[in-house]
Amino acid sequence: MVLDLRRPIVQAPMAGGPSTPALTAAVSDAGGLGFLAAGYRTPEAVREEVRATRALTAERFGVNVFLPGPRGDDEAVRRYADRLRAEAERRGVELGEPRWDDDAWEAKVAVLAEERVPVVSFTFGLPGSDAVAALHDAGACVLVTVTTPDEARAAAAAGADALVVQGVEAGGHRGGFRDEDGVGEYGLLVLLRLVARAVDLPLVAAGGIGDGPxxxxxxxxxxxxxxxxTAFLGCPEAGTGALHREALAxxxxxxxxxxxSGRRARGLVNRFLGEHGATAPAAYPQVHHLTTPLRAAARSAGDAGGINLWAGQGHGLAEPLPAGDLVRRLADDAREALARALR
Incomplete structure (x- = not known):
């Protein structure tokens, strides 16, 4: 087994705050694999979180990196900004600058290689051969997130050691290579079987998983x-905001x-999603930067209707347990479910 886990549980990297060194360390200490999220962080902040996690655990953990996609249509972003101006006026804030950037991903890969992080995963695309080679030279296991069998074949050809197979049930951003409606929207079990036939690599399943069975x-x-x-968002070690916790409950x-954000992502339906979802363009990260001040103002006002509430379809299965207890519960309940199935 590539990941060599005592318990077959991976804590998904959740950018924007929920993934913390404390959460990551607690999951790894319990025999799973905890993950930090490098998305939206500076390279030096990523280094600090890696070192903070190392101070909390001697176990292996991972870090996830966002890869850049193509620049969205500037005119479509401008039209969307026009729609949001009334919202900004109500909040008393200016809209953010709808800039494109690459999230400094190459600098982050360099940090992870220097720090010899044992597991590195990529989301939103396929890393280049130089990045994969640098991480392999540093002793890292490289995972790539895929949402179609074709993406799985491409990741295998690029040198990935294992794949995160993400079904459409998953909360948060779709992790595939293309952000197009209808692309990569397989249910998890179907996608797992198709990918298992397409490539001979270890697979990590993601999407709507919320309990042991x-x-x-x-x-x-x-x-x-x-x-x-989503199952880990309610853990006390997670950096999940109070409004998000309340909405999940x-x-x-x-x-x-x-x-x-300008990229397909699954969340709880609220006012902002309902009012603006149909007109938002495929333009990540421009829309993410555009709406950042709106979301910050909504959080300050205690308005859950104005923020992203990422959640998977299985969110109703989640229990707000300490992370280590949750890992053990999931593994024990999975073992019991397998035993029942074999009776």
Whole structure:
């Protein structure tokens, strides 16, 4: 097994605050694999979080890197900004600058190689051969997030050691190579089986997994481990905001939207998503930067209707346990589910 886990549980990297050194260390200490999120962080901030995590655990952990996509249409972004001006006026803030950037991903890869982080995963694309080679030279296991069998084949050809297979049920951003409606919107179990036939690599299943029986299901379907994100949002070690925690506890429907970031992402349906989801362009990270002041103002005002509330379809299965207890519960319940299935 490439990941060599005592318990087949991976904590999904959740950018924007929820992934913390404390959460990452607690998951790894319990026998799973904790992940930091390099997205939206500076390279030096990533280095600091890596070192902070190392101070908390001697176990292996991972770091996830966002890869850049093509620049979105500037005119479409301008039209979307015009739609949002009334919202900005109500909040008493200026819209953010809708700039494109590459999230300094190459500098972050250099930091991760220098720090000899044991596991590095990539989202939103395929890393170049130089990046993969540098990480391999530093002793890292390289994972690539895929949402289609073709992406899986490309990742295998690029030298990935394992794949994160993300079903459409997953909360947060779609991790595939192309942000196009209808692309990479397979259910997880179907996608796992298609990818397992397409490539001979270890697979980590992600998307809508919220309890032990669902962990058991993906292990039976061919995964080496299950990656869960929403399930960890309620842990005390997570950096999840109070409004987000309250919304998850209240429950509700989820939907895919570009309203907050310009890239498809699954979250709880709220006012902002409902009002702006249909008109938001495919323009990441321009829209992310554009809406950042709006979301910050909504958080300050205690308005959950104005922020992104990322959540997977299985969010109703989540229990707000300490991270280590959650890892152990998931693994124990998965083992029991497998035993029941064999009776």
């Amino acid at each position: 669902s962990v058991a299901a993906v292990l039976v379907a061919g995964a080496e481990a299950a990656q869960l994100g 209240a429950g509700g429907e989820t939907a895919l939207t570009r309203a907050f």
